[in-house]
Amino acid sequence: MRVLHIVPSLTSSSGGPAQVVTQLCQELKKQGIEVTIATTKVEKMQVISSLVPAYYFQRQFSLLLPLQFAFSMGLKKWLHRHIRKFDLVHIHYLFTYPSTIAAHYANKYKIPYIVRPVGMLSPLCLKKSAFKKKLYTLFFEKRNLKNAAAIHFTSEEEMNVARNLKLNNQCVLVPNGLNLEKFKNLEFLKGIFRKQYPQINGKKIILFLSRIHPIKGLDLLIPALKILSQKRSDFVFVLVGSGPKNYERRVKRALASASLTELTIFTGFLEDEMKFALLADADVFVLPSYHESFGMAVAEAMAAGLPVIISNKVNIYKLIEDYQAGIVTELDVLDIALALERLLEDEHLRLRMGANGRRLVEDNFDVKKTAKQMLKIYNQIVL
Numbered sequence: 001m002r003v004l005h006i007v008p009s010l011t012s013s014s015g016g017p018a019q020v021v022t023q024l025c026q027e028l029k030k031q032g033i034e035v036t037i038a039t040t041k042v043e044k045m046q047v048i049s050s051l052v053p054a055y056y057f058q059r060q061f062s063l064l065l066p067l068q069f070a071f072s073m074g075l076k077k078w079l080h081r082h083i084r085k086f087d088l089v090h091i092h093y094l095f096t097y098p099s100t101i102a103a104h105y106a107n108k109y110k111i112p113y114i115v116r117p118v119g120m121l122s123p124l125c126l127k128k129s130a131f132k133k134k135l136y137t138l139f140f141e142k143r144n145l146k147n148a149a150a151i152h153f154t155s156e157e158e159m160n161v162a163r164n165l166k167l168n169n170q171c172v173l174v175p176n177g178l179n180l181e182k183f184k185n186l187e188f189l190k191g192i193f194r195k196q197y198p199q200i201n202g203k204k205i206i207l208f209l210s211r212i213h214p215i216k217g218l219d220l221l222i223p224a225l226k227i228l229s230q231k232r233s234d235f236v237f238v239l240v241g242s243g244p245k246n247y248e249r250r251v252k253r254a255l256a257s258a259s260l261t262e263l264t265i266f267t268g269f270l271e272d273e274m275k276f277a278l279l280a281d282a283d284v285f286v287l288p289s290y291h292e293s294f295g296m297a298v299a300e301a302m303a304a305g306l307p308v309i310i311s312n313k314v315n316i317y318k319l320i321e322d323y324q325a326g327i328v329t330e331l332d333v334l335d336i337a338l339a340l341e342r343l344l345e346d347e348h349l350r351l352r353m354g355a356n357g358r359r360l361v362e363d364n365f366d367v368k369k370t371a372k373q374m375l376k377i378y379n380q381i382v383l
Contacts, residue, residue, distance in 0.1 A: 001033050001088065002033075002036070002086045003028065003033055003034070003087065003090060004036050004037075005025055005035065005091075005092065006089060007021045007037065007093065008039065008093055008097075009039060010022065010037065010039045010041065011041065017118050017296075020177070020296060022037075024176075024177055024367065024370070024374065025052045026052055026179075027177065028371050029052055031371055035052050036055070036086070037052060037053070037055065038054075038055045039054060039056055039057070039098065040056065040058070040059045040070070040098055057075040060073060071097055072101075080105060083106060086111060087382045088381060089106045089112070089113035089114070090116070090152070091103060091106075091115045091116065092116045093120065094121070095136055100141075103115070103140075103143075104144075107143070107144075113148055114377070114381070115144065115150075115152065116151075116152040116153075117158075117162065119292070119293025119315070120293075121158075121162040121165060123161070124215075124291045125291065145167060145169065146168070146169070148169050149169075149381045150170040150377065151167060152174060152377075153171060153172070153173050154173075154175050154176050154315075155293065155294055155315035156173065156315075157315035157316075157317075157318070158293045159171055172377050174374050175316075175370055176294050176370065177366065177369070177370030177371060178296070178299050178303055178361060178367055180361065180362065182276065183279075183304055186276060186279065187280065189273070191281065192277040192281070193280070193281040197265055199236065199265075200236050200281075202234075204234060204283040204284065205281060205283050206238070206282075206344075207238050207282040207286070207306070208238070208240065208241070209241060209270075209285070209287075209297050209300075210240075211241050211242070211243050212242055212243030212244075212248050212251060213243050213244075213247065215290050216290075217289050217311060217331065219254070220333050220336055221286060221288050222251075222254045222255060222260065223258060224333045224336035224337040225337075226258040227334070227337040228337050228340050228344075229258075229259070229263060231341065234344065235344060236264070236265060237264045238267065238278065239264055239266045239267070240269070240278065241269060242268055276304075279301065279306065282301075282304075282306055283306070283344070284306065284308075284340065284350065285301035285307070286308070286309040286310075286336070287309075287310050287314060288336050289310070289314055290311070290313055290331065292313065292316075293315055294315055295310065295316055298320075299361055302320075302325055302326075303357075303361045305355065305357065305358050307343055307350045307357065308320065308353075309326055309336065309339045309340060310326060311328070311330070312328050312329070319360060319364065320360070323356045323357070324352075324353060324356050327353075
């Protein structure tokens, strides 16, 4: 079987969705599927691994259009010439040029396709740039969704919310997968991150690792940390990620206003060994997002054995409650502050929740298992 995956970007800084596609495709290839990725970036072609070819096409930018709508003549021509070679197309995202043009050619040449909305059917996402999205839905997405062989959701919460839109397609639930091999030897990385920052000595690490974006709840987390800092001084806040420069400046000003600058280490974007070294050294992971369709950073933290504090708007929160892998809070400053204090105070609870989190990920998010689930769905559609 030949399967084409379409994703707007595969850059590491674009976050979890790109990582999900990469790991899924690598595992599908191991399980016997001929997988190709087409995306947009500066480079014309790269290879994400020795297993999976990934084609990158230049974007033609316009001042009238946001980045995700950027036209790509190269991608359009490539799809026109090559999409008929594939048995199935798996489209990741909505409201982007790559997803739209891929659905167009799949429809034109009668190639079955699956759409993974990546949370973009949630009310919060639909409210952002609502007028533009209504127009885009009218001209493109309504047909693209209607003609899809299946809609791929990654959490029950995401699927339940989307049902309110009364989609008549087959809806399939396959969680995002994580390559757990990368987390097996974290103990050998312990101490590396702490050695780089002497101010951590003797203190616990509260870790935020995600995009620096208003939807991630930093406006709630920073005042919660201020409350915590007025009660105790045995922690540092490590802020990892990147985002729009103007918002990064706002976050730094908020930290300064809360007198948290001296307690904060702002690393910017981290990947590879330094990211895993930080996960090995951290004590608590926190992500009080206003919306997460899945939460790959949360899954990574649990795979590393960290207890997590998340909001009840992170769509895997029910699993975390069921496994007792962390504390789920309201979108409330005091609630977050109390959760942080509870975990900092109780080492036994941190260790128990961290072990439960590892078990949750092994049971539900191992990419070897999720790829098998996805392959079963591919076979149902194509065969």
